Amino acid sequence: MLITWGFRIRNSIMERIDPRARWIFSLAFLFSVTMFWDARFLLFFFILGFGWYSLAGVKWKESRRAWTLVSIILFTMIVVNTIITGGGAGGIVPPGGHLVWPEGITIPLFGWTIDFGLTYERIWFAQCQILRIVSISAIFIIIPFSMDPRLYGVTFKGLGFSDKLAYTMELAFRYVPTLARDFSVTLDAQKARGYELERMGGSLFQLLTRVAPLIVPVTMNSILTGEDVTNAMDLRCFGTHPRTWLIKLTYHWSDFLIIAVSVVILITSFILTTILGVGGFTVPEWFLALFGVV
């Protein structure tokens, strides 16, 4: 089995930004955008999110899989729930509103009339949901493709995590190729004994019993290997002194600027929504006027 990270060097602007600044921006963006339901503010975040996304230089072909997942989430959450069943407004859209089909929908040939409670307010809310989810996705989808996996440990250390936690992350990333190789070796060994993982069908229990001969030896072998690593680390006095890191991260002026912008966005969003009461869900008059309901 070939394990490859989505990251590769693209010489993009994003790669020049300090990963700590990137995390601060991404989290500030997430917390800020979730304070709003007003489409005008969400549009600002949408533009900001895709501006940020474009800095990574990630091609559509690479991120297609992630966007497919987002599309499925959007479909189930918005089309099925907000638009069709009407439950998905989450208490944000006030009850009532202007019905799209006040007389119900008449099915041709049969003459049946179905009461469909879709309102223009819910349609507007659905597009606000799309703006919000797609903006957040744009920020988080690019991380695997544009952040070097070797930097996660030192980044988390730089963000204030303990040495042990940061080292755990570093170690985990370095273990991935080894474990992938162990997995392949075990799979080949089991196949040589007549094991057929790919054979689908059968009950859920049968499916699981087919997976167990693969998972159990790989897990146990890893735990045994871990004992040797623990002993080696103990012998080198791991955890008794602060660690030094192979890669050093240095902030540049542009990173400070990104952090400052992130903080400003977060604080402004808080003041606007919590203190000034701006940014809640509203349907613009022009949207209702488009359909002649006001």
Place this chain on the structure above:
Amino acid sequence: MEEKKSLWKFGTREVVNSAIGAALYGVLSFATNFLQLPSAGNVAFRPAVAIPLFFGVAFGPWVGFITGFFGNIIGDLLSGYGLWIWWDLGNGIMGLIAGLVANQITNYRDGKSILKAELYCALGIVVGMGVAALSEMWVSGADINTVIYFNFIPAVIPNLINGLILVPILMVAYQAILSRSGR
């Protein structure tokens, strides 16, 4: 004299086991991505979910949490699905709660211990996936029905099936290596 296990200890052994658990969870999630639930839409069947639960049961709540949290991040990074922090957190909580049973288990083959572990794993799955699913209300503005039917149930049921079947198998195998290595 038998040494009493400290539940919240995070020493060298826990660092290494967390790293191994996270890498294992990430790799196995990625490797078994092609398994789909028969007649259940696009719900991936992830036997790897047993890893954070088992690592929690065997090595404690911190190891369980880190295995679930970092492991899900690694799995997402490998699959190219992007990064969904609130689901990573849910996976971490799942391992953390399963890990609360760690210091009550002395023999991993004992029926009573397995039952206890199963209860904590089930609780971990329900709470962990509950937190992750509920966070969708905050992020996406979905209502409680959407969250329950589209996020919570499709995540909890396969995880319960995988976890409750595979964790005892892993526990029995772990007891075998403990006995053989004299630990």
